[in-house]
Amino acid sequence: MPFALSPELVLAAYRQAIFPMALEEGEIGWFSPDPRGILPLESFHVPARLARSLRREPFEIRIDHDFARVMRACAAAREDEDGTWISDEIIECYVALHDAGHAHSVEAWRHDELAGGLYGVHLGGAFFGESMFHRVTNASKAALVALVDRLRSRGFTLLDTQWVTPHLTQFGAIEISRADYVHRLTGALKLPRTFT
Numbered sequence: 001m002p003f004a005l006s007p008e009l010v011l012a013a014y015r016q017a018i019f020p021m022a023l024e025e026g027e028i029g030w031f032s033p034d035p036r037g038i039l040p041l042e043s044f045h046v047p048a049r050l051a052r053s054l055r056r057e058p059f060e061i062r063i064d065h066d067f068a069r070v071m072r073a074c075a076a077a078r079e080d081e082d083g084t085w086i087s088d089e090i091i092e093c094y095v096a097l098h099d100a101g102h103a104h105s106v107e108a109w110r111h112d113e114l115a116g117g118l119y120g121v122h123l124g125g126a127f128f129g130e131s132m133f134h135r136v137t138n139a140s141k142a143a144l145v146a147l148v149d150r151l152r153s154r155g156f157t158l159l160d161t162q163w164v165t166p167h168l169t170q171f172g173a174i175e176i177s178r179a180d181y182v183h184r185l186t187g188a189l190k191l192p193r194t195f196t
Helices: 007-015 048-056 067-081 088-099 139-153 178-189
Strands: 019-022 028-031 036-038 060-063 103-110 113-123 126-134 158-162 174-176
Touching: 007 019, 007 088, 007 113, 019 088, 036 178, 048 139, 060 139, 067 088, 067 103, 067 113, 067 126, 088 103, 088 113, 103 139, 113 139, 126 139, 126 178, 139 158, 158 178, 174 178
Parallel strands: 126 158
Antiparallel strands: 019 028, 036 158, 036 174, 060 103, 103 113, 113 126
16 A cells, blocks of 8 residues: 655655655655766856856746745646656645745746746755756756755755756766765765755
């Protein structure tokens, strides 16, 4: 019999290098990839063309302004591709995590409209990136740059991306073994860090 999804269960899973995703027919799957994708904060790289674009047409960055809306936009973006792992049950659970101070959104706004963003979970000095979306070119990338700036300035040590995609490779995302990931995670969880 599957476990009911709850904020407590999800946080316990993250501490063990595991995360949930919705599967077909509403089931929840639990994953711990090997290798694991991370974005090393010390070597995060902003491509020069993107940096110029963000200077020329900056976005207004907001933190936790409309967390649920960001989640729903991420879910809709995935449905346009090949399905989504962000079910209504996942949204409900992560909104509860947000209300408890563990889940956060970084949002890129333009002309007072939500142009893109991302969301994830924070524990100690680790941030577990979950999903991102954009409605305006470079908006999700602007949110990622803002996220990394925030994590660096607050002394975080781990940015988990779960898997490495071509989109993330341009910023320096790498794959590491699960054993290495668990080692880094153990250290990060011991750090008293705040996101907001």
